[in-house]
Amino acid sequence: MFKKLDQVLPAQQVAELKQIASNAQFVDGKISNPHNKTKNNLHLNDQNAYQRSAQIMTQALMGHEDFRNFAFPRQIAPPLITRYDPGMNYGLHPDAAIMNINNAIMRSDLSCTIFLNDPDSYEGGALKICLADQDVRFKLSAGSAIVYPSTTLHEVEKVTSGDRLVGITFIQSQIGDHAKRELLYELNEVAALEGNNMAFENFIRLQGVQQNLLRWWVNS
Incomplete structure (x- = not known):
C-alpha cells in the first residue's frame, strides 16, 4: 500500500531546501555503499546543510x-x-532491512521520497515501484511525498534532462507488520469519516476495537 502526501512542505520550505542544495557540496552516492552497482546519483555532503535540511524535512x-x-x-x-543529474538513475533494488542511524540500529519498514522540484523541470526520473506484475510510477509536485513499504523492489528511472532533487528517508513503524498496519489505518480512516453517523454506543465500541488492536500490535 502506498500513501501520497500532498503539501508536506510549504513553498517557503521547498525554496529553503533548494537553496541549501544549491550552496552545498554533493558527492557520489556510492560513498554510502561502494559495492552497490545500481546506484548512480549524488548525495548532499555538507554536515551543516545536512543537519538543517534533515531537521526541516523531519x-x-x-x-x-x-x-x-x-x-x-x-x-x-x-x-x-539526493540529486540526479542528466544520465543518472538508481537501478532496481530493495532497501536495506537494517540501518545504522546515529550509532543505533533501526529497522526500515517504510521508505519515503519527498519531491523538491516540480516534475516539469526535469525529464525522466520517475520513481518506479514494482507491485507483483504491475509497475507504479510516481513523479509528484514539489513539496509532496510518497511513502511505500521498504520491502518493495523499486528504482529511479534515468533522468534525461534537468535535475531531479529529492529528500529520502526511512521509517521504523510502531507496527512492523505491513498487513496489520494497513488494516489499522483503514479502520481508523473509516472511524474518522463515519463516526459521527454512528450511534454513540456503537462508536464507543469501535474506538475500543481500535485501541485494543493498537495495544496488541504496537512494536510487532
Missing part, C-alpha cells in the same frame, strides 16, 4: 497528520537530499 513529516496516521512512526532516519 519536522514536516511529523507535523503531517496523514503521515503519522499511515506510518505510525517510531523512528525516522534523518532525511538526505
Whole structure:
C-alpha cells in the first residue's frame, strides 16, 4: 500500500531546501555503499546543510497528520537530499532491512521520497515501484511525498534532462507488520469519516476495537 502526501512542505520550505542544495557540496552516492552497482546519483555532503535540511524535512513529516496516521512512526532516519543529474538513475533494488542511524540500529519498514522540484523541470526520473506484475510510477509536485513499504523492489528511472532533487528517508513503524498496519489505518480512516453517523454506543465500541488492536500490535 502506498500513501501520497500532498503539501508536506510549504513553498517557503521547498525554496529553503533548494537553496541549501544549491550552496552545498554533493558527492557520489556510492560513498554510502561502494559495492552497490545500481546506484548512480549524488548525495548532499555538507554536515551543516545536512543537519538543517534533515531537521526541516523531519519536522514536516511529523507535523503531517496523514503521515503519522499511515506510518505510525517510531523512528525516522534523518532525511538526505539526493540529486540526479542528466544520465543518472538508481537501478532496481530493495532497501536495506537494517540501518545504522546515529550509532543505533533501526529497522526500515517504510521508505519515503519527498519531491523538491516540480516534475516539469526535469525529464525522466520517475520513481518506479514494482507491485507483483504491475509497475507504479510516481513523479509528484514539489513539496509532496510518497511513502511505500521498504520491502518493495523499486528504482529511479534515468533522468534525461534537468535535475531531479529529492529528500529520502526511512521509517521504523510502531507496527512492523505491513498487513496489520494497513488494516489499522483503514479502520481508523473509516472511524474518522463515519463516526459521527454512528450511534454513540456503537462508536464507543469501535474506538475500543481500535485501541485494543493498537495495544496488541504496537512494536510487532
